[in-house]
Amino acid sequence: MTRVGFDHDLKHLQDELLELGSMVEKAVIRAVDSLKRRDLTLARTVVDEDKLINAKRFAIEETCLKLLATQQPMAQDLRIIVAVLHTTVDLERMGDHAEGIARVSIRIGDDPLIKPLIDIPRMMELAVSMLRRALDSFIHRDTAAATRVCNDDDEIDNLNDQIYRELLTYMLQDPRKITQATYLTWVAHNLERIADRSTNIAEQAVFVVTGKREEIGSSKY
Amino acid sequence: MAQAPVNIKPPKFQETPPMPLGDDPENADPMAKEAIALETKSLRVFYGSxxxxxxxxxxVAARRITAIIGPSGCGKSTLLRCFNRMNELLQGASIxxxxxxMGEDLYARDVDPTEVRYRxxxxxxxxxxxPKSIYxxxxxxxxxxxxxxNLDELVExxxxxxxxxxxxKDRLKKSALELSGGQQQRLCIARALAVAPEVILMDEPASALDPLATLKIEDLMQELAKDYTIVIVTHNMQQAARVSDYTAFLTTxxxxxxxxxxxxxPKDVIFTNPRDQRTQDYITGRFG
Structure with missing residues (x-):
């Protein structure tokens, strides 16, 4: 086995991707927590720490460029690096969606919630699980697991519909709730986007293994 | 085989279609739409026994560049030499x-090997x-x-x-040995072109050249492939990836x-998504 140094660099690159993934995961969980527990300090932390996610993305991209320029990767090596480039963009955008949720939390401020949050935390848990499993499938080159992630997107879409319908009812019943109810639909939308980008990552996992680019399942949003 | 025409004229092939990569290179036969210049069938080569x-x-598709890659000793150059019967010049070689x-047996009894080497x-x-002048x-x-x-015209x-x-052009009577390595190699290509070949075999044509001269040869190959069939043996995988249309991987x-x-x-498949693990190992530099 030759190319020990390059193999080390490739592994390090994927470790960095996982690190970025866990930063995003933490941001999503904290953003929804801050909303649920009305913890504005936590929400501000999520907003502040988005800078770290952005910086990490740029660092990973830089490493990819360096490897492309210096190692002339071919075949699966090439696919890994290209897939990491795509995935890092998706992760960074997911970080932005987490920040969006935190900003909603800040906008609601000290107002009490119009309803206890049940479906939004469920949606968050599913989205975070999809993110985690998508990255796992990427690292373990597991196309079956990647396909399962994509199939879970339907459930996210259903939850999104359900939340939207419920909030619409609140708005119709009491126009004073329209502002906050609208904010909460934004939160659901952000979570839906996070789940959808997780399916992108799962598709990259398939690409690394098979070399095929394909849309697995399709989001209705 | 017909007498080799001695004038510079592109060989008569059908209009070259675009590279038939198809929607799914896995299922499509990439050679199906190509004119075939050379073909080997169950070829075995012996040196002695x-x-x-x-x-x-x-x-080998006509008017395409086919690269043969593989580790040292895998027989790349031997295969290349089979395409113009050069192996016969080596003692004890047989196939x-x-x-x-072009569909005809290159080794048939009535085929003159010298003529083969012109074409x-x-x-x-x-x-x-x-050790003569450039001209x-x-x-x-x-x-x-x-x-x-008109010989002057042909040389030009x-x-x-x-x-x-x-x-x-201003020093045609000067010795060819005064040219740089890259120029000498292009002169050798010009010398090969002067007898109106249909196929040009290149055995590591750029391995003794600096990077700039190498790129010039590669540009030239792309240009020549509009009219000639080119088969190149190279150790330089990036070169094969850059210039070839089709790539063959040999190993031992x-x-x-x-x-x-x-x-x-098709080279796009070989260099991005090879089917065989040995190809993957070789082109990613993890061979041996």
Missing amino acids: HLTLDSISMK KGEVLF IGMVFQKPNPF DNVAFGPRINGYKG KSLRRAALWEEV EGGGAPGKLVEFG
Whole structure:
């Protein structure tokens, strides 16, 4: 086995991707927590720490460029690096969606919630699980697991519909709730986007293994 | 086989269609829409009793660049030499199986190997100009052939096609040995072109050249592929990836085992998503 140094660099690159993934995961969980527990300090932390996610993305991209320029990767090596480039963009955008949720939390401020949050935390848990499993499938080159992630997107879409319908009812019943109810639909939308980008990552996992680019399942949003 | 026409004229192939990569290279036969210039069928090559190449069946598409890659000792150059019967010049070499050129058996009894080498020219690793003037190098083949046309024109045309004319037009009578390595190699290509070949075989044509001269040769190959069929043996994988349309990967299990064709396909497939693990290992540099 030759190319020990390059193999080390490739592994390090994927470790960095996982690190970025866990930063995003933490941001999503904290953003929804801050909303649920009305913890504005936590929400501000999520907003502040988005800078770290952005910086990490740029660092990973830089490493990819360096490897492309210096190692002339071919075949699966090439696919890994290209897939990491795509995935890092998706992760960074997911970080932005987490920040969006935190900003909603800040906008609601000290107002009490119009309803206890049940479906939004469920949606968050599913989205975070999809993110985690998508990255796992990427690292373990597991196309079956990647396909399962994509199939879970339907459930996210259903939850999104359900939340939207419920909030619409609140708005119709009491126009004073329209502002906050609208904010909460934004939160659901952000979570839906996070789940959808997780399916992108799962598709990259398939690409690394098979070399095929394909849309697995399709989001209705 | 017909007498080799000694004038510069592109060979008569059908209009070259675009690269048939298809929607799914896995299922489509990439060679189906190509005109086939050369083909080997179960080709085996022996040096004495030693088998050096085993069961090579591959096609070379006309007016495309086909690269043959593989580790040292896998028989790349041996295979290349089979395409213009150069192996016969080596003591004890023999072949079994078939090599077809435009559908005809290249090794048939009535085929003159010298004529084969006119129609299927070769450029070697180390530029090997004759110790003569630039002009005489290019004119050498046509003169031997008894060329009756305007020799000056033929020399100019050949040098232009080899992208060397502008650099040497004012010193055609100077010795070819005064040229730089890259220029000498292009001169050798011009010399091969002067006898109007249909195929040009190149054995590591740029390995003795600096990076800039290498890129010039690569540009030239792309240009020539509009009219000629090119087969190149190269150790430089990036070069194969840059210039070839099709790539063949040969390997050997070592210890004197014969070379075998592992994978052949459009270069985009070979370099981004090869089907065989051995190809993957070789092109990603994890071989051996």
